Amino acid sequence: MKKLKFPTAQTILLIIAAMVALLTWIVPSGKYDTLSYSASENIFNLNGLDKQTQVEATQTSLNDLNIKIPLEKFTSGDIWKPINIPNTYKKLGANPQGVLEFIKAPIKGIIEASDIIFLVLFIGGLIGIMNLTGAFDAGISWMAKVLKGREFILIILVTFLISLGGTTFGLAEETIAFYPILIPIFLAAKYDAMVALASIYLGSSIGTMYSTVNPFSVIIASDAAGINWTTGMNGRIIMFIVGTLISILYIIRYAQRVKKDPSKSIIFSQKEEIEQLFGNTTNSTIKLTSRLRLIIFVFSMCFVIMVYGVSQLRWWFIEMTSVFLVGAVLIGFIAKIKESVFVDTFVKGASDLLGVALIIGIARGITVLMNDGLISDTMLYYASNVTTGMNKGLFINAMLYIYAGLSFFIPSSSGMAVLTMPILSPLADGVGIGREAVVNAYQYGMGLFAFINPTGLILASLAIVKVGFDKWLKFVMPLVLILLVFTMMALTLSVYL
Template sequence: MTKKKKLQFPTAYTILFIVAVMVAVLTWVMPAGKYDSLAYDSGSNVFTVTSATGEAMDYPPTQETLDKFGIKAELSKFVDGDIWKPVGIPGTYTELPSNPQGIKELFQSPINGMYEGVDIIIFILIIGGFIGVVNHTGAFDSGIAHLAKTLDGKEKWLIIIITSLIALGGTSFGLAEETIAFYPILVPVFLAVGYDAMVAVASIYVGSSIGTMASTVNPFATIMASNAAGINWTSGIVGRGIMLVVGTGICILYIIKYAEKVKRDPSKSLIFAQKEAIEKKFLHATADKETREYDTRTKLVLAIFALSFIVMIYGVSKLGWWFLEMTTLFFVASIVVAVIERIDERAFVSEFINGARDLLGVALIVGIARGVTMIMDHGLISDTMLYYASNIVNGMGKGVFINVMMVLFAGLSFFVPSSSGLAVLSMPVMAPLADVIGVPREVVVSAYQYGMGMMAFITPTGLILASLMMVDVTLDKWFKFVMPLLGILFVFTSGLLLTGVYL
């Protein structure tokens, strides 16, 4: 008798391909269209207005020009570079000839996405090489063993500290893609203290998501959206501060509850079937491999390791660094570790390449996800979705309006996962609707952040698939873990938005 093969949840690659097919189909059934856009050209010191059909005209960089096109933003926001992307002009949506994406475009999209995302792909590969070199020294295993002893009985503080710190990074400068670098470091630590890999993913990814969801001074979300909406970014900061503190607290308590259950009984883990494979992958020390002594040189290697991430965070938040600078930092750090440890040149190259190879799948996921977004852009349906979304909320009562607005922003962010991209696309169109309903514009900015933030927990076009792939966890297991938390956060954010509307 033939044994029936058990159905398995598809891999991240297959999920993204299915999403790409769905988006490609939408380009055949949805009308194509675009809003006119306005952008500031600092080189020529002019506003360039590009029509939906592609014609461009230059206008003087004055407040009168912005008022003429109904863009309620200060001139200085463009001139100073606070708004650096083209802004949609409200009331200018134009239907265009359909540009459906066929089989050719569908199969080209992953390749196009890799071209588009080459900066983050190289960053991930260099991070993998750096991790490979540090793992080769044995310092990481020694440090984990030492930390596990230190945290004995106080393991929950690991969740509290990691989630809080990453949430602070998310709320201040939009810490997101950079968290990919943290998984190889932190997953072994969580495993060593008796938790499962899901706790590590949750502490890192949920921390980043709740931080960006409750952005307070994040230039890529709050400041960009507020500028595009024509208000000061400090408007509504109290409500978003409450969201940050309470929301992070909710997430931490939720993660701790699951983590303690797993620690008491490992069979309660959502990924118990993968326990042995995950531990084999991340806990390098084995019975036949003696753990390195936790001596001065070990501490020096670990200090360089930790300092690399501290410098990265400082560089991004204070020095305007992006992927080129971050990638260079980790490449140099890997060489410094090799020199301190006197690693043979051949061994260094071999371990660096092996480490990069371990993260190759993650790098490809990022590129493929970018390709999905490009299908929609080329199919000219991004602005169409925004146009229909703006029509849905017309004439609603205040309470219904603001909560429907949050749901609409969540839906739009599935197709436009970039926080700054969604801000400049949607705010000039959506913010004026608040004036008609009698809702403060800052509450619409909050609805944008909360909707986009909640979708970030689960959207395949964002970072979640790349994050889960770091620890070989499938999306269905993540859904089982995170959906109850999303339900709690939805109720809380809905109440917070209603408070902003009526008080």
Template sequence: MKKIKFPSAQTVLLLIAAFVALLTWCIPSGQFDRLAYNKEDNTFIKTSKEKTITLEATQKTLDGLQIKIPLEKFTSGAIYKPISIPKTYQKLASKPQGFKEFILAPLKGIIAVADIIILVLFIGGLVAIVNYTGAFEAGITRLSKLLEGKEYILIIAVTSLIALGGTTFGLAEETIAFYPILVPIFIAAKYDAIVALACIYVGSSIGTMISTTNPFSTIIASNSAGINWTTGIYGRVTMLVIGLTICIIYIIRYAQRIKKDPTKSIIFDQKEKIEKIFSFHKSLETINFTTRLKLVLIIFITCFIVMVYGVISLDWWFLEMTGVFFVGALLIGFLCRINETVFVDTFIKGASELLSVAFIIGLARGVTILMEDGLISDTLLFYASSFTDGMNKGFFINSIMFVYSGLAFFIPSSSGMAVLTMPIMSPLADTVSLGREHVVNAYLLGIGLFNFINPTGLVLASLAMIKVGYDKWLKFVIPLVIILAVVSMIFLTISVYI
């Protein structure tokens, strides 16, 4: 009997898109009114089903709309997206998404995330140029000798550093750039590609799941809840340390097991294929780590340092990040005197190898567009907010966490989730005599837990980078997700009773 093969990431996303399109025929359309601050003339713009009106930007206006958020959160720019207005949900005329919308959604998604796609393609081009010089091979040879017998240090360092980026400034999409660099290093250390994936993706996920200063989740969610973002930070720091420790131990246990017996690898049947993809052109023993190759790696690493600095301090986004990698590729080309024709061919070939990743990112965005156009996201939020009525504190806060896990499938953006849901969900804490920071924590943990496996998030694009199937990833990560879910429930329950 022929073994059934798990579908590709692209097929999985198309199936999900078809399912979401079907949901728009079953779930009633509806929407909350929206409120946006217009800094040009210091007014609020209220948008509803019937009309759009302009209101005075005063605290009295906010109080009248039952929005318990200080005015300065809007005027300072802390809340820069339209928020949902509590108790304004209205059913709308149904907008079911048919065959035409289903076909166009992936194309709209690709257009919507064109900036991310360009970044991915240029990363592929830069990596191909560095590969052409032989700098990766030489650097990995040196690193392998330095870490011989202590390869676990690599796991601890990579996971911790990426988690630090996730918890402080929301390092997520940018991690796509790290796979071509780190997978060969982990393979050279006698690990499999799953270990490299885990260090990068789990590191980013645990960091963003327990954000401390991340402006795209903790800060915007706290602002949208009407509280200071530092409220509850000590509990989040404690949970971050616990969660990161659990993740590192989990990865190391798997890594040590497959190092002793490679047949224990979840992707053992793909071992040769993956190692061939990430193999080197020359024997590692014969490569000299010359001054020129060291400079190539310095330029390459500097690109990431500049990218991180720009995102944190200069308000850069995908276009500027792409520019950094483009400049890096040109500098390396000049340094190594690569022929112009060879440079262009190599760059384009490297970019083309990441086209599948680019399409996955676009397809995932297309799923979200189907939900937005079908007007079902607010309906799900309305019923989810009604679900917690009459619960005690412990059940309430844990229910909120699982509600957010469910909503994360439909709204994978953390900032989008915050501004749409927090004005609706955070006042529910008042009804059970809880501080609103507990709802913020439940939001973080809920969407963070689901993010480990969310097919409409970044996971499928990450898996495509290393040619590993979604089913293999689920087999690896589900036990970790269960452990983190139990720990999160314990943390939330204790926090509401102390």
């Protein structure tokens, strides 16, 4: 009898989509009224189930709706998405998603996620051009010689810098660009691809989990909770430092074991396949010439400009994609690549990441099913009722698990913040703790589940590295449990001290 293989990422997501479609037949449909701000008219739009009304954009209007958020958070643009209005949940007639809706969901998801999909495809094109120039081979060979005997520095630098990006400006989707570049470097250092995957993905996850100034999570969530985002900052900084340190030590421990004995690798059976896929550049004979150095500089500047644009200029996917397109064209000119060869190579590079792009689209399709089936708000409504009568310690840990669970249905951090904070943060008042504790529980719960959340970025990341979800779970679950215990203890202490 043939050994059963763990299904691919696409199949896992389609199975989850089918289960969610089934849920829409079981879970009652319901929806909260929403409020959005119109800057052009300086009014609030109230969208209910049966009517749409407009009210004056004043603090009094917000207070009347039991929304404890300062008016300037709307007028300044800090909150730009519609938010749920507390105490407005209403049950609706069921809108179950059938076979036809299930089939259409991935297509709708791909259309909705087109911005990030194009970013991924253009990154693939740029990587293809870089591979053609030989700059990667020369640069990786040079780095392998420089780090010889001190390869662990690579793990520390990559994990820390990416986690720093995560905690400051929400570096997450952008890390997809790093895998094809960094995996060959880690392989040249005699580590396996799992170490590269962990350094990048865990770095991003731990950074966004323990966000300190990230506008897409801590700031927007604090605004939606009606508190200053600096409240609780010292505790979050400590959590970020300790959490990042735990993750780095965990990765180094595994990496040193693999370096000493490659057969200890969780993905040892794929060693040859992965090395062939990403190339063995350790013994590259390509010399790092001035032209290749310039190409590597232009390539690196694409990421510097992207990071600056996202963190300082409010850039998003269109601007980021444009940077990678311009970078590819510039590198083509410097390397004197013929126009026809450039186009063919760019298209081939983009096609190499098409599978990853489809995974992102299918994952978004699951959210489409839940929204169309009107069960997302129902999940939130029941979650808000679970904590009634709990003491401080139990309440805040229940919030941690509630947010972890809700993130399966709402994987977007900013989306989660504006939809849930007006409903869940006032519950903190009832148990006598600060609302910043709920903001922290939101971050930590979402962040912790992101390590393994199939509707998040992990399956797309695994697809690039060609590592199965089962192998990833085997690697990461001990760390998840360690961080879970640490986070629960920290949350409990924070509400009693």
